[in-house]
Amino acid sequence: MKAGANIDSKNNITTYIASIDNNINIYLSGGGVNFGGYIQYEFPEFFMKVEYNHTQIQNNHVIPYILVRTDEIIENYTIKKLEIPLIAGYRVTEKINVFAGYKILNRVSQYFKDFEIEELRNISKSKLLFGFGLNFTNFNFDLRFEPAPEITSVLCFGQSINEKTQYIKTEGSYFVLTFGINLYSLLIS
Numbered sequence: 001m002k003a004g005a006n007i008d009s010k011n012n013i014t015t016y017i018a019s020i021d022n023n024i025n026i027y028l029s030g031g032g033v034n035f036g037g038y039i040q041y042e043f044p045e046f047f048m049k050v051e052y053n054h055t056q057i058q059n060n061h062v063i064p065y066i067l068v069r070t071d072e073i074i075e076n077y078t079i080k081k082l083e084i085p086l087i088a089g090y091r092v093t094e095k096i097n098v099f100a101g102y103k104i105l106n107r108v109s110q111y112f113k114d115f116e117i118e119e120l121r122n123i124s125k126s127k128l129l130f131g132f133g134l135n136f137t138n139f140n141f142d143l144r145f146e147p148a149p150e151i152t153s154v155l156c157f158g159q160s161i162n163e164k165t166q167y168i169k170t171e172g173s174y175f176v177l178t179f180g181i182n183l184y185s186l187l188i189s
Contacts, residue, residue: 003035004178032057049087073166074112081107100130115161140180148173
């Protein structure tokens with residue numbers, strides 16, 4: 001079992017705004033939580049880990065009103081996604097490891113207030129991740145970095161949602177801090 005916090009690492013991002021056909025700088029703050037489970041295969045100095053996570057992210061954007069009519073853009077929304085990280089790691093010491101991997105994710109839903117942004121539902125992506133961990137007998141901590149895979153853009157809807165005509169399409173770069181419990185070691189001890 002594992003659970004953790006997702007903390008946004010990029011504050012100022014360059015964003016393509018479709019309605020003005022130009023790039024501008026916007027402010028992004030976001031964060032969220034994740035929970036799930038993992039299976040880890042041990043080798044003398046290496047390990048392989050497969051995780052299954054449910055993640056919820058709250059994104060908040062601030063766009064300069066002077067450049068764009070922000071009353072028409074959904075700036076704050078919640079993303080729910082399923083993630084499968086595939087991780088390979090090396091044990092530096094008995095307690096410290098470093099790892100890298102690849103995460104496959106699927107956006108299950110994205111909401112603005114009580115309205116679902118259907119243009120962003122069931123979008124599958126993948127992204128790299130890397131980090132380090134601390135291992136103890138029955139539990140572990142890890143800190144990973146997940147860089148953003150693509151440019152952010154503000155696109156137009158086919159039809160408006162609650163008087164909004166544009167949405168922000170972004171994945172974000174995140175630091176993810178997780179706490180894991182080794183159920184197997186708890187059961188055999």
